[in-house]
Amino acid sequence: MPSRTTRTITFAGPDAGAFANAQFSSDVLSLGVGRWQWSGWLDPKGRVRALLQVARLADDRYVALPRGGDAPSLAADLQRFVFRSKVTMHVSGDLHVSNGAPVAEGEAQEKDDSLFFGEGDASLRIGTRQGDDAWIARHIDKGYAWLPDRALGTLLPPALSMERLGAVSFDKGCFPGQEIAARLHFLGGHKRHLRIVRSDVALQEGHSLHVDGREVGIVLMQHTYSSSPTSLVVLDDTMSQADTLETEGVRLHVLSTFAE
Incomplete structure (x- = not known):
């Protein structure tokens, strides 16, 4: 079976980390070089526009992997918030999502024209070469969602277990949808x-x-x-x-x- 394809978004420049931190729900500034974390981009009503894996590959270069959705459209929407920030965005061509060899949990590696998101016992490989789909069964077991188009912009963070993943931070400053996400966090009630x-x-x-x-x-x-x-x-x-x-x-x- 052909592997799933996706496109990544690279943020580069002196303000790349600060820009991503202001837009995304996780504490992007806490990422060390060679590490990745779960994150998301929420709309003002707290709904998940994009579930993301964000890797920091250099001091001033971050790569976001949207788990579903259209990366060019997402990048175009994010571009509207750049203003005077010193950051550029680049959307990759089509890349294959496939199973990778073991890489330490939370470690991000670039190797052989591929990007690896480490999960400890395995990794998620994003690259130009097609591979096997063993990651799908593993991610279902771990509750690592990949969002179909009909789910985009309709689900709130608790529905995707984003706090369990560390994809939402409430002590890093403001981000879109923070008020709703915080209300759900402190008051609960999502069903x-x-x-x-x-x-x-x-x-x-x-x-x-x-x-x-x-x-x-x-x-x-x-x-x-x-x-x-x-x-x-x-x-x-x-x-x-x-x-x-x-x-x-x-x-x-x-x-x-x-x-x-």
Whole structure:
């Protein structure tokens, strides 16, 4: 099966770190050279426009990997906030997302025309060469979402377990959507969270899940293990209290969830 493709956004210049820190939800300025972290770009209402992996590859060069969405459009939207900042943005050509060899957790490496995001037991490789898709099953198991187009700009950080990933920081200063994200953090109350489900038939990424005519979630990622397709979904908490549920004639078995 062909590997998934994506495009990265490089931020370079004396103000690259400060610019990314002001726009993204994580503490980008805390990144050391050769390290990566989870992050996101939220809209003013706190919804996740982009879930990101951000790597610092030099003192003044950062690379953001959007996990879903259109990188050129994202970069164009970010460009509107540059103003007088000394930062340039470059969007790569199409790159393959594939499984990589083990790299230390949180370490970012450039090697053989590829960028590696270390996960300890493996890595995510972004490069010009096609590879295998073993990372998809691993990321479903770890709750590392990749967002289909229909999920962009619709989900709040708790639905993607962003605090568990360290993708949101509340003590670094302002960023878009901070007020809503902080309210959810301190007051709680969000009722949708990540779940791993097994289904009788393969689900479609981006497909809305309905129970009794009511929309109760969305499929983010899907991977087939023999005859038992397994998916990462966002699901209403009320629906996940049961071990199984029926959605439009498909039986879902809830396997696990991810706490904040």
